[in-house]
Amino acid sequence: MKKNLLFYFILFLSITTTVEAQRKKSKDKKTDQTSKVSPKSKTPKYSDFVNKDTKTDDGLFKIHINKEKFIYEIPKSYLGKEMLLVTRLKDIPAGLGGGYVNAGSKINTQVVVWEHYKDKVLLKIKSYDAVANDSLPIYKSVKSNNLEPIIYSFDIKAQNTDSTTVLVDVTKFFSSDVKAISGLPSRFRKTYKIKRLDDSRSFISSIRSFPKNIEVVQNFTFDADEPPSNASTNTITMRINQSMILLPEKPMMPRIYDKRVGYFSIGNVDYSSEALKADEKRYIKKWRLEPKDTEAYNRGELVEPIKPIVYYLDPATPEKLRKYIKQGVDDWAKVFETAGFKNAIMAKLPPTKEEDPDFSMEDVRYSSIRYVASTTRNATGPSVSDPRSGEILESDIIWYHNHLRSYRNRYLLETGAANPSARTLDTPAEDIGQMMRMVISHEVGHALGLPHNMAASYAYPVDSLRSGSFTQKNGIAATIMDYARYNYVAQPGDKNIRFIRQLGPYDHYAINWGYRTIPNATKSEDEVKTLDKWIEDKADNPVYRFGGQRFDPSAQTEGIGNDQVKASTYGVKNLKIVAKNLPNWTSNQTNNYEDLDELYGELLSVWGRYVGHVTGNIGGVYEFNKKPSQSGDVYVPVTKAKQKEAMAWLQKNVFKTQTWLLDKNILNKIEETGYTDKLGRYQERTLGTLLNYRTLNRMIDAEVIQKEFYAASDMVKDLRKGIFSETNSTKNVDLQRRNLQKVFIARMENLINDETTKNNDISSIVRGELEVLKYQVNIASKRAINTISKYHYKDCYAKINDILNPKK
Structure with a gap:
């Protein structure tokens, strides 16, 4: 028993000594770690960002460049100042926007302000879509209901020695795909199936500062499943230019827009009005031209502007x-x-x-x-x-x-x-x-x-x-x-x-x-x-x-x-x-057919424009912008006589086969096929304008306000009679006319199936004219004419029958 007690006593002392030793070791370790911890990191200084190795460009803001880092030094006096941020396409891939977007095109224009908030600088969008006089109570409501979005938040890295400027790093802002300043609008992203911006192939090309603006050029490369060109690369590369422009301290007095004189304009909703609704105001876009000598100017003398x-x-x-x-x-x-x-x-x-x-x-x-x-x-x-x-x-x-x-x-x-x-x-x-x-x-x-x-x-x-x-x-x-x-x-x-x-x-x-x-x-x-x-x-x-x-x-x-x-x-x-x-x-002078081919294509376009000018008269309405103090109507339909004259011109110069445009001395030198299709597309475009819901609807409405009007039913009848004039004779139907007649039927089918025509006269007119045409082509197919004309009429009959009696 004593031996057991002695054993437990020795074991207890051993454990106690071991625990105490571990505690001492732990304490010594903590003491050692504490002694190795460096003092609290110092606050970054101006010299950490701007030093002898820094390249600086002075202007609206100073731009400091350290290796691949871009630092804006923003004067505090510019915080809260309104600036214009303009996003442009500097260089673009071929075919962007279907070829209708050019390098230099503006993508977005927005007012921005740099705002100090705690230890950050916020870049905010400021809108002028809704305004109110800041002296009125409603101004507070306008502000509350039009909260300005923050498009980016920057940490303040440091201040200058006299604390009049703050430094922010804009590298990530301009090297990331920030949607608010993107050169790829959502419609492009959808069309070209943009996946992401590839950081490894994207970078800031340059940032330059001028007295009133800062210019940033971004080289961006996007992964895209369906790029507009170079499809095998699955890539869109573009250069985007961001211009930040200091706006005038005192805005120019605007001139109120009037649609009777042509000017580009800007607009806003002004809640300062005492009327029962907010005023929608528009102002023209113009340069600020102010006379150097106001008195001489007011006397009618020619005076130079302060700033030409x-x-x-x-x-x-x-x-x-x-x-x-x-x-x-x-x-x-x-x-x-x-x-x-x-x-x-x-x-x-x-x-x-x-x-x-x-x-x-x-x-x-x-x-x-x-x-x-x-x-x-x-x-x-x-x-x-x-x-x-x-x-x-x-x-x-x-x-x-x-x-x-x-x-x-x-x-x-x-x-x-x-x-x-x-x-x-x-x-x-x-x-x-x-x-x-x-x-x-x-x-x-x-x-x-x-x-x-x-x-x-x-x-x-x-x-x-x-x-x-x-x-x-x-x-x-x-x-x-x-x-x-x-x-x-x-x-x-x-x-x-x-x-x-x-x-x-x-x-x-x-x-x-x-x-x-x-x-x-x-x-x-x-x-x-x-x-x-x-x-x-x-x-x-x-x-x-x-x-x-x-x-x-x-x-x-x-x-x-x-x-x-x-x-x-x-x-x-x-x-x-x-x-x-x-x-x-052309070709007789150059000994090649390239210019002949190009000019023949453009000749068709010129002819098409002349045709379009005449077509516009049918269902056309003149617009004379007026104020109520002026006499006369604002909207005046084209006279019946002029519309009938236009229809006769179209039958002669468009729907009748234009053999002068199918000159074999040109066609057999430039293409092996496709002649009739080219001409047919212009004829089809003309039919599309005439057999159009809007055109027909204006003609139907003219019945209300015009004593002598060209009825929509008469126009479609005249069109049908002219295009199918061969049905009244034993003439063969030439290739161009056969195609045109099929297009006429297809256009009529579009109209009768259009939901917008179901409950007005258009569906009645179309159905009535197709019934007449069905009878005409059936009779014509039985006359002694060539085989292709017979087949053509039978085909037209079948198409019309399917339209009028659709299979369920």
Whole structure:
């Protein structure tokens, strides 16, 4: 027993000693670890980010670059300041947007503010869609119901030595796929099945700071299942440009928009109104032109603006073209004199490095005309404007290298019959220069705030366009902002004709209306009475009318003259001469068929436009924008006589087989097949316009407001009788007509099955005409005609029967 007690006592001492030793060891270990812990990390200093190895670019913000890190040094005085963030496509893959999206296109424009919050800087979007006077109680509600989204949160890395600036790292922001500033809108992501941004192939190309803006270029590569080009790569690579522009401290006093004069515009909902609903307000986009000498300006003297509009030419512009581009800008100087300003706009060559080493086309203080080496046939006139006021801040007009080829081709096709200088692939240099000058003038007009005005070409009588004295003085349309590019009306033998467009009286009128300073006006509403008077003084003169493309046949793109039927008759007459001579002017000179092929395709397009001008009269409605203080109707249907005349023209010049467009001397040189399909597509397009719900509905509505109207039922009957005229004789039906007749039946089927036509006259008209046609083709199939015509009629009968008696 004693031995057992002694054993347990020794065991207890052993365990106690071991535990104590472990405790001491643990304590010693903790002590040792504590002694090795470094002091608390110090707060990052300015010098950690900006030092001798840092590259710094000074401007709106200082940009510090350390290896691959980009740091913004934001002055605290700029926190809360409103800036404009503009996302553009700098370089794009071929075929993006179906070929209708160009490098330089704006994707998004939004107002942003940098805001300090605790230890962060927030980048927030500020909207001007809803506004209210900040002195009114409702302002609080507007703010509460329009909370500004935060698009990114940045940690403050450090401050400068006097704590007047904060440093934020923007590397991740600009190298990530941030949707708010993405160059790929959702529609592109869906179309091209974008999966993700590939970080390994994406990077910030550059960040540059200027006095009023910062420019960021992103090189982004996306994985995409269906890219627009280079499909085997499953890749879309693009360069995106982010421009951040400081907005003016004091917004320009805006000018209230009026749809009777053409201007691009901005809009918002103003809750400051005392009316029973919020006011929807719109303001025009315009440059801030203010006279240097207000008193002299008010006396009616020409005065220079405090800050003129200056465009700098791209150094890449070919020297032989520079003078024409410069003229295209400078031509507007005379227009601005109408608004009381002299030397208001001009073009200059950019300064050399020696003259100004800091000059850059990307600096928002400088507007430019870029010459882009691209196969795109286009030119654009975009601008950046302040959404608070509509003030245009800068503009970069883009000219694409191949655009002049389109103008050469159109010049040959539309004027070659009457204009000897156009009958060549080597268009005279002066003619090419004048075309370029007018294109630049057109794009400058856009950059000044003017949209297209397709009604301006309707101002001049058609036969006046055959007069040398008239066209030399007035041009071929009342504005450069129409798409009236060439005089296709003038006939062989007409003398001293101007064939190329020019600025016109509407341009002077619109610039005066938008830019003239109105004395004693301290707010936008003060100007309205004067602006209304300027419009109403000119209201009865078609030269000063503004109209947009829709349902109005007097506002159609590419048209000229106030009678589309007469103008298109002249145009087709000229095209027949051109078509006959096309091989002589192309392939016989070059000893290849490439130009003949290209120009024949474009000749069909020109013919199609002439056809479209006439087609627009059927079911057309003229739109005359007015205020209630003006007399007359706003909407006036085209007369029955004019619509009937248009239908007769279409039967003769479109639906009857146009053998002059199927010239074997051309077709058997350029293609092995497809001739009838090409021509058929234009005939089908015309039928699609006529047998369209909207066209027919306007004709049905005209019955209510028009005493003499062209009934929809009569139009469809006339169409059917003309297209199926062979059913009344023993004539064979040629190939083009057989195809056309099938298209007519298919279009009628579309209408009768369209849900929008079920409960109105359209379904009744279609059913009635198909019943008549079914009887006609059945009788015609039994007459003594060739085999294919018999088969064709039987096929038509079967198709109609299936439409009228669908199988369940």
